Amino acid sequence: MEVARRRGAAAGLDLIDEIEVDAVRDLAVGRTILEAGCGTGLVLSPLSSVAKEAYGFDLSIGMVEKARARGLNVALGSVTQVPFKDNSFDFVCSFKVLAHVPDITVALAELARVTRPGGTVAAGGDTSSGDAASHASMTAEEMAAGHEQGVKDFLAGE
16 A cells, blocks of 8 residues: 555656646757756756756755766755856756745845846746645746845745
8 A cells, every 4th residue: 555655646746747847848948947956857857858958956965966867967056055157047947946945035036146137937836735826937037126025926926
């Protein structure tokens, strides 16, 4: 029974990853992309096949090692101190990460910092808690120019 339950949960997570990839694939085509909190690369890997260049980072060295074993260009780092230079990416995405960040404003500012002018940031909430409605995207300029209410609206998916 436990094995069947784990298999079911894993299938659910695979489905969530597929939905996330499908939701942002068009934003990655031909662009330089970054996945913040890429884990083992289950989202980054299919996006890398359509992107011009693909990068990722994760807080866990174990996850980074598994992503690198998949042949992905991944660094160790935190979403509150993104390990890339300003204006490096056309598209930045992050899924299932922001719900675990104590200061989400800092994390969103970091994602905007590494996004080029005219680029896009797509961020998703913790779908395991049924918060799929928190997925949203906006341009880096909208994110950087946003005041406190703008960030709240972004997080609310408005």
